[in-house]
Amino acid sequence: MKYMHERKPEVSDAADDRDMKIVGESREKKVDAGEKEAAIYEKHRMNGNLKKAMKTGKKLGEELLRKDSAAMIGRDEKESLLMIKNRRILFAFVVDMTLALQTPDSIVAESAQDAFYDYLRENDPELYEYIENASEFSMYLACGRHTKSAAASIGKTFAALVEMPGRKLIEMFGSELYDYYFYFCSKLIKEADFAK
DSSP: OHHHHHHHHHHHHHHHHHHHHHHHHHHHHHHHHHHHHHHHHHHHHHTTHHHHHHHHHHHHHHHHHSTTSGGGTTOOTTOOHHHHHHHHHHHHHHHHHHHHHHSSSHHHHHHHHHHHHHHHHHHOHHHHHHHHTOTHHHHHHHHHHHOSOHHHHHHHHHHHHTTOTTOHHHHHHHHHHHHHHHHHHHHHHHHHOOOO
16 A cells, blocks of 8 residues: 555656646747747748749739630630630639649748739739639649549549530540649749749
8 A cells, every 4th residue: 555655646746747848848839830930931031932922923813814824725716704714713723732832831822822812803803703702613622632633633623614524525625724734833933933
Protein backbone atom coordinates (compact mmCIF):
# COMPACT_ATOMS: atom_id res chain seq x y z
CA MET A 1 0.00 0.00 0.00
CA LYS A 2 2.79 2.39 0.91
CA TYR A 3 4.54 1.62 -2.40
CA MET A 4 1.47 2.57 -4.46
CA HIS A 5 0.94 5.71 -2.42
CA GLU A 6 4.52 6.85 -3.05
CA ARG A 7 4.37 6.28 -6.80
CA LYS A 8 1.05 7.91 -7.47
CA PRO A 9 2.09 11.52 -6.70
CA GLU A 10 5.15 11.15 -8.94
CA VAL A 11 3.03 10.10 -11.93
CA SER A 12 0.53 12.86 -11.19
CA ASP A 13 3.29 15.48 -10.86
CA ALA A 14 4.81 14.41 -14.15
CA ALA A 15 1.43 14.62 -15.86
CA ASP A 16 0.86 18.08 -14.42
CA ASP A 17 4.25 19.23 -15.73
CA ARG A 18 3.46 17.87 -19.19
CA ASP A 19 0.09 19.58 -19.25
CA MET A 20 1.67 22.88 -18.35
CA LYS A 21 4.30 22.55 -21.05
CA ILE A 22 1.72 21.67 -23.71
CA VAL A 23 -0.46 24.65 -22.83
CA GLY A 24 2.58 26.93 -22.88
CA GLU A 25 3.77 25.56 -26.21
CA SER A 26 0.32 25.90 -27.76
CA ARG A 27 0.13 29.58 -26.87
CA GLU A 28 3.63 30.19 -28.20
CA LYS A 29 2.85 28.44 -31.50
CA LYS A 30 -0.23 30.62 -32.09
CA VAL A 31 1.79 33.78 -31.61
CA ASP A 32 4.62 32.43 -33.72
CA ALA A 33 2.27 31.44 -36.56
CA GLY A 34 0.88 34.97 -36.85
CA GLU A 35 4.31 36.53 -36.65
CA LYS A 36 5.64 34.04 -39.15
CA GLU A 37 2.87 34.84 -41.64
CA ALA A 38 3.46 38.56 -41.21
CA ALA A 39 7.18 38.04 -41.82
CA ILE A 40 6.48 36.00 -44.97
CA TYR A 41 4.08 38.69 -46.22
CA GLU A 42 6.73 41.37 -45.61
CA LYS A 43 9.34 39.26 -47.41
CA HIS A 44 7.05 38.98 -50.47
CA ARG A 45 6.39 42.72 -50.36
CA MET A 46 10.09 43.52 -50.18
CA ASN A 47 11.23 41.08 -52.88
CA GLY A 48 8.53 42.22 -55.32
CA ASN A 49 6.43 39.04 -55.30
CA LEU A 50 3.24 40.87 -54.31
CA LYS A 51 3.61 43.37 -57.18
CA LYS A 52 4.33 40.50 -59.57
CA ALA A 53 1.29 38.63 -58.24
CA MET A 54 -1.01 41.60 -58.83
CA LYS A 55 0.43 42.13 -62.31
CA THR A 56 0.02 38.43 -63.18
CA GLY A 57 -3.55 38.33 -61.87
CA LYS A 58 -4.44 41.41 -63.91
CA LYS A 59 -2.84 39.92 -67.05
CA LEU A 60 -4.88 36.75 -66.61
CA GLY A 61 -8.03 38.86 -66.20
CA GLU A 62 -7.23 40.82 -69.36
CA GLU A 63 -6.66 37.57 -71.19
CA LEU A 64 -10.03 36.20 -70.18
CA LEU A 65 -11.87 39.29 -71.44
CA ARG A 66 -10.07 39.79 -74.75
CA LYS A 67 -12.12 38.65 -77.76
CA ASP A 68 -9.12 36.87 -79.30
CA SER A 69 -7.90 35.54 -75.97
CA ALA A 70 -6.44 32.20 -75.00
CA ALA A 71 -9.84 31.41 -73.46
CA MET A 72 -11.37 31.60 -76.94
CA ILE A 73 -8.80 29.44 -78.75
CA GLY A 74 -10.40 27.35 -81.51
CA ARG A 75 -13.67 29.23 -81.19
CA ASP A 76 -16.25 28.59 -83.89
CA GLU A 77 -18.42 31.59 -84.76
CA LYS A 78 -21.46 29.33 -84.30
CA GLU A 79 -20.65 28.55 -80.67
CA SER A 80 -23.53 29.13 -78.30
CA LEU A 81 -23.41 31.68 -75.47
CA LEU A 82 -23.55 28.72 -73.08
CA MET A 83 -20.35 27.32 -74.62
CA ILE A 84 -18.60 30.70 -74.39
CA LYS A 85 -19.64 31.18 -70.75
CA ASN A 86 -18.39 27.70 -69.88
CA ARG A 87 -15.06 28.32 -71.63
CA ARG A 88 -14.67 31.37 -69.40
CA ILE A 89 -15.62 29.49 -66.23
CA LEU A 90 -13.14 26.74 -67.10
CA PHE A 91 -10.44 29.36 -67.74
CA ALA A 92 -11.16 31.03 -64.38
CA PHE A 93 -11.01 27.63 -62.67
CA VAL A 94 -7.61 26.91 -64.24
CA VAL A 95 -6.36 30.38 -63.23
CA ASP A 96 -7.27 29.65 -59.61
CA MET A 97 -5.72 26.20 -59.70
CA THR A 98 -2.44 27.13 -61.41
CA LEU A 99 -1.90 30.13 -59.14
CA ALA A 100 -2.42 27.91 -56.09
CA LEU A 101 -0.05 25.24 -57.43
CA GLN A 102 2.69 27.28 -59.07
CA THR A 103 3.27 30.39 -56.98
CA PRO A 104 5.61 30.37 -53.96
CA ASP A 105 2.82 30.12 -51.36
CA SER A 106 -0.79 30.94 -50.50
CA ILE A 107 -0.01 34.62 -49.80
CA VAL A 108 1.25 35.14 -53.36
CA ALA A 109 -1.47 32.95 -54.86
CA GLU A 110 -4.26 34.83 -53.07
CA SER A 111 -2.82 38.21 -54.08
CA ALA A 112 -2.82 37.14 -57.74
CA GLN A 113 -6.29 35.60 -57.49
CA ASP A 114 -7.63 38.80 -55.89
CA ALA A 115 -6.14 40.89 -58.71
CA PHE A 116 -7.69 38.55 -61.30
CA TYR A 117 -11.17 38.80 -59.80
CA ASP A 118 -10.85 42.54 -59.12
CA TYR A 119 -10.06 43.05 -62.81
CA LEU A 120 -13.10 41.01 -63.84
CA ARG A 121 -15.38 42.82 -61.38
CA GLU A 122 -14.27 46.24 -62.67
CA ASN A 123 -14.32 45.40 -66.39
CA ASP A 124 -17.13 42.86 -66.76
CA PRO A 125 -19.31 42.84 -63.62
CA GLU A 126 -21.85 40.51 -65.24
CA LEU A 127 -19.24 37.85 -66.00
CA TYR A 128 -17.71 38.33 -62.55
CA GLU A 129 -21.08 37.71 -60.87
CA TYR A 130 -21.72 34.70 -63.10
CA ILE A 131 -18.35 33.14 -62.24
CA GLU A 132 -18.70 33.94 -58.52
CA ASN A 133 -22.06 32.18 -58.35
CA ALA A 134 -21.30 29.33 -60.75
CA SER A 135 -21.74 25.82 -59.38
CA GLU A 136 -19.55 24.70 -62.29
CA PHE A 137 -16.47 25.61 -60.25
CA SER A 138 -17.34 22.97 -57.66
CA MET A 139 -17.94 20.43 -60.38
CA TYR A 140 -14.48 21.07 -61.83
CA LEU A 141 -12.90 20.87 -58.37
CA ALA A 142 -14.45 17.44 -57.88
CA CYS A 143 -12.88 16.26 -61.15
CA GLY A 144 -9.38 16.77 -59.83
CA ARG A 145 -10.05 14.95 -56.58
CA HIS A 146 -11.72 11.78 -57.74
CA THR A 147 -9.96 10.68 -60.89
CA LYS A 148 -6.50 9.80 -62.11
CA SER A 149 -6.95 11.91 -65.23
CA ALA A 150 -8.31 15.34 -64.36
CA ALA A 151 -8.33 16.43 -68.01
CA ALA A 152 -10.57 13.54 -69.12
CA SER A 153 -12.94 14.10 -66.21
CA ILE A 154 -13.03 17.84 -66.83
CA GLY A 155 -13.79 17.16 -70.51
CA LYS A 156 -16.83 15.07 -69.52
CA THR A 157 -17.97 17.76 -67.08
CA PHE A 158 -17.52 20.44 -69.74
CA ALA A 159 -19.66 18.46 -72.21
CA ALA A 160 -22.39 18.05 -69.59
CA LEU A 161 -22.31 21.76 -68.72
CA VAL A 162 -22.74 22.81 -72.35
CA GLU A 163 -25.68 20.40 -72.56
CA MET A 164 -23.92 17.86 -74.77
CA PRO A 165 -23.26 15.00 -72.32
CA GLY A 166 -21.67 11.87 -73.74
CA ARG A 167 -20.59 13.53 -77.00
CA LYS A 168 -16.99 12.34 -77.31
CA LEU A 169 -15.91 15.22 -79.55
CA ILE A 170 -17.12 17.81 -77.03
CA GLU A 171 -15.54 15.87 -74.15
CA MET A 172 -12.22 15.84 -76.03
CA PHE A 173 -12.62 19.55 -76.76
CA GLY A 174 -13.18 20.28 -73.04
CA SER A 175 -10.10 18.23 -72.12
CA GLU A 176 -7.99 20.02 -74.71
CA LEU A 177 -9.20 23.42 -73.50
CA TYR A 178 -8.24 22.47 -69.96
CA ASP A 179 -4.77 21.32 -71.07
CA TYR A 180 -4.21 24.46 -73.12
CA TYR A 181 -5.45 26.79 -70.37
CA PHE A 182 -3.17 25.02 -67.90
CA TYR A 183 -0.20 25.46 -70.25
CA PHE A 184 -1.06 29.11 -70.94
CA CYS A 185 -1.53 30.08 -67.27
CA SER A 186 1.60 28.17 -66.25
CA LYS A 187 3.60 30.05 -68.87
CA LEU A 188 2.39 33.45 -67.58
CA ILE A 189 3.15 32.47 -63.99
CA LYS A 190 6.65 31.31 -64.97
CA GLU A 191 7.25 34.60 -66.81
CA ALA A 192 6.45 36.49 -63.59
CA ASP A 193 9.69 35.03 -62.20
CA PHE A 194 8.59 34.96 -58.57
CA ALA A 195 11.40 34.96 -56.01
CA LYS A 196 11.51 31.84 -53.84
